[in-house]
Amino acid sequence: xxxxxxxxxxxxxxxxxxxxxxxxxxxxxxxxxxxxxxxxxxxxxxxxxxxxxxxxxxxxxxxxxxxxxxxxxxxx
Numbered sequence: 001x002x003x004x005x006x007x008x009x010x011x012x013x014x015x016x017x018x019x020x021x022x023x024x025x026x027x028x029x030x031x032x033x034x035x036x037x038x039x040x041x042x043x044x045x046x047x048x049x050x051x052x053x054x055x056x057x058x059x060x061x062x063x064x065x066x067x068x069x070x071x072x073x074x075x076x
Contacts (some may be wrong), residue, residue, distance in 0.1 A: 001025035015043035031066035
């Protein structure tokens, strides 16, 4: 589980080392960091079945947009 910068770390782990965990709780990830790098990065092959929950509060347009973009990327 990660929130804010911890959420960003959870995304990085999911994208690069998905075998480490089966469940991911990603809350208000700071995906705006580094020019939204993780939104333009394709994840490595996600191994096995994963439960991924993405949440964001009313934190403004940027935070809501990047969380939605992450959801769409993973849903594809």
